[in-house]
Amino acid sequence: MTTKTPYQLLGKEIIYLIACTFYDVMDELPQAEKIRKIHSAHKGNIKQKLYEYLVGWLGGPSIYQDNTGAVCLTEPHKNYSIGEIERDAWLTCWYEALERVDISEEVKLMLKEPVFHLANSICNK
Numbered sequence: 001m002t003t004k005t006p007y008q009l010l011g012k013e014i015i016y017l018i019a020c021t022f023y024d025v026m027d028e029l030p031q032a033e034k035i036r037k038i039h040s041a042h043k044g045n046i047k048q049k050l051y052e053y054l055v056g057w058l059g060g061p062s063i064y065q066d067n068t069g070a071v072c073l074t075e076p077h078k079n080y081s082i083g084e085i086e087r088d089a090w091l092t093c094w095y096e097a098l099e100r101v102d103i104s105e106e107v108k109l110m111l112k113e114p115v116f117h118l119a120n121s122i123c124n125k
């Protein structure tokens with residue numbers, strides 16, 4: 001039996017939808033106000049960046065790495081003070097985005113705990 005990667009299970013269109021929905025949720029939720037403010041300094045297309053990062057991280061082609069020359073998320077986050085409050089606000093948006101996109105419970109589970117650990121690793125205070 002071969003195990004499929006989340007990338008194979010989801011496909012890039014759904015991953016793009018998750019990235020877009022995530023930032024739409026961040027624009028809406030009152031709990032996300034603080035992290036919404038810090039994201040407003042980002043000058044590029046952040047939905048596209050998150051999509052590219054997720055494709056590689058979920059087992060697909062390494063397009064984020066190819067386009068930015070980086071794999072690690074420490075650098076883009078280093079100018080922001082990120083602790084548990086910011087992490088939890090980010091994760092609230094992530095979990096809500098997963099609810100809004102039509103994906104199976106199995107895949108949702110694959111996208112919850114590992115992303116919690118990833119978000120935790122981004123904390124810098």
Ligand code: HEM
Nearest residue numbers: 035038039041042049050053076082086087090118119122
């Ligand atoms: C833990 C809470 C997090 C906070 C508060 C946060 C905040 C931010 C902020 C403020 C930026 C804009 C950086 C800039 O000005 O260039 C950013 C960029 C980004 N974040 Fe996060 N982030 C968090 C977690 C995550 C996680 C878990 C992921 C991956 C799943 C992620 C992926 C990205 C990506 C791909 C970018 C764009 C980087 C680039 O421009 O190349 N972030 N984040």
